[in-house]
Amino acid sequence: MAGTAVSIAWRRHPRARRISLRLEPRTATVIITLPPKASEASGLAWLHQNAAWVERGLSTLAHSPRLADGETVPLEGAPLVIRAVPDARRGVWREDEILNVSGDVAFLPRRVMDFLRAEARPRLGARLRARAGDMGLTPARLDLRDTRSRWGSCTRDGRIMLSWRLVMAPVEVQDYVIVHELAHLRHFDHSAAFWTLVDRYAPRRHAAERWLKREGATLLRIA
Known part of the structure; x- marks a missing residue:
């Protein structure tokens, strides 16, 4: 995601077994959910491994419909x-x-x-x-x-x-x-x-x- 600014929100879930990523559509924020013992560094590493998925998602969100005359x-x-x-x-x-x-x-x-x-x-x-x-x-x-x-x-x-x-x-x-x-x-x-x-x-x-x-x-x- 070189050159792309990404907003990140961290979640730690007591029952999570692995690190997961989710895009919050309204704010274009990447939510990283961590298991209890996982570090934020490992979460960032997982984010970079899935950079292509994140970029595709952000590109899709950037073309969301507008509520305006003629749309x-x-x-x-x-x-x-x-x-x-x-x-x-x-x-x-x-x-x-x-x-x-x-x-x-x-x-x-x-x-x-x-x-x-x-x-x-x-x-x-x-x-x-x-x-x-x-x-x-x-x-x-x-x-x-x-x-x-x-x-x-x-x-x-x-x-x-x-x-x-x-x-x-x-x-x-x-x-x-x-x-x-x-x-x-x-x-x-x-x-x-x-x-x-x-x-x-x-x-x-x-x-x-x-x-x-x-x-x-x-x-x-x-x-």
Whole structure:
């Protein structure tokens, strides 16, 4: 990473067995997680060994979408063209593939984000109810959050958490994450039985995992 300034954050995890690297998409920070007895020097050595991976990741983050007039933002995988309408007083409204945003353009990014968050609950809620019905499962409730490191989670008491940003992902990707978390209501682990259940109701899970690995960081950077 010669000549490239990299922001680093250190984490020490009591159960970590090896040094790991993760890119935090919103701040373009490399998070280095160390096992209890590992030194920061060994963490830096591992960072330099994986310099090519870090540079590719930072390059991808540098080309994240902007929320501005004429740019696009995805909704369930389909791009919407943002159109500033400063003289209008209608908030944000959609016309086919156009997302109209009224008012001062200085507030356009926030208004687009508010629109997406508002779309997330009914859309993701409907997907959760539909897939739970297919699987014969009953989650206790749905929480939507703006998480950095996971797209979903499930608690032992049946609460499902999803990242609201999944509303920007294609429906089949949403379905995979939802099925994954619902499957934990029956198997609170990642056993063979768990993956058999996931594959039954999300047969395209490998494609969804690849999509999230390829595009997920971009969704996290949209702001």
